[in-house]
Amino acid sequence: MKYDWLDGYCLTKAGTDKDFKTEWEVTRYMLRGKMYAMVGGNKEGQPIITLKLEPERGMALREAYADIVPGYYMNKVHWNSVSLLGSVPDEVLKSMIDESYRLLLASFSKKTQKEIAGAE
Numbered sequence: 001m002k003y004d005w006l007d008g009y010c011l012t013k014a015g016t017d018k019d020f021k022t023e024w025e026v027t028r029y030m031l032r033g034k035m036y037a038m039v040g041g042n043k044e045g046q047p048i049i050t051l052k053l054e055p056e057r058g059m060a061l062r063e064a065y066a067d068i069v070p071g072y073y074m075n076k077v078h079w080n081s082v083s084l085l086g087s088v089p090d091e092v093l094k095s096m097i098d099e100s101y102r103l104l105l106a107s108f109s110k111k112t113q114k115e116i117a118g119a120e
Contacts, residue, residue, distance in 0.1 A: 002084065002085065003049075003084055003090065003093060005090070006039065006049065006084070006093075006097075007027075007039075009094060009097060010029040010037055010097060011029075013029070013031075013036075013097075013101045014116050014117055015031050015032070015115075015116035015117075016029055016030070016031065016101075017029075017030050017031070017033075018030075024038075024040060025040055025041065026038050026039060026040030027039045027040070031101075031104050031105060031108070031116060032108065032112070032116070034104055034107070035104075036051070036052060036097075036100040036101050036103070036104040037049060037050070037051055037097060037100055037101075038050045039084070040072075042072050042081065042083075043072075046083060046084075046085055047083070047084040047085060048072060048081045048082060048083055048084060049081070049082050049084060049093070049097075050071050050072060050074055050079055050080065050081045050082075051079065051080055051081075051082070051096045051097060051099070051100040052071075052078050052079050052080075052099075052100045052103055052104070053078065053079075053080055053096060053099055053100060053103070054099070054103070055077050055078060057099065058070075058077075058078070058079075058080045061080065061092070061096070062080065065082075065086070065087075065088050065092070066086075067082060067083040067085075067086025067087060067088050068080055068081070068082050068083075068088060069081050069083075080096070082096065
């Protein structure tokens with residue numbers, strides 16, 4: 001995997017918990033039990049990360065990068081999978097992780113968002 005910074009980067013996000021879901025063979029990064037990033041393999045066994053994005057942004061990134069495809073085993077409108085063997089620039093992948101985290105954080109109440117922000 002070329003993105004050796006990925007685990008550490010996800011874990012810098014306030015309130016992030018990490019677990020390994022054995023039956024899916026994936027590592028999940030979550031806030032309060034809800035997932036914003038999942039690292040595992042696709043049907044060919046190649047490593048991927050799957051992230052939630054606004055539909056328009058996801059579509060634009062899929063058109064711009066061959067290594068970004070509709071989310072593997074996820075809702076194809078909102079979730080996008082990135083090959084961890086591919087050539088997506090680090091900055092682009094980091095911005096995708098940031099957006100996925102922000103989208104999930106925004107889904108919580110203002111009170112919960114403040115609690116999570118205070119967990120740093």
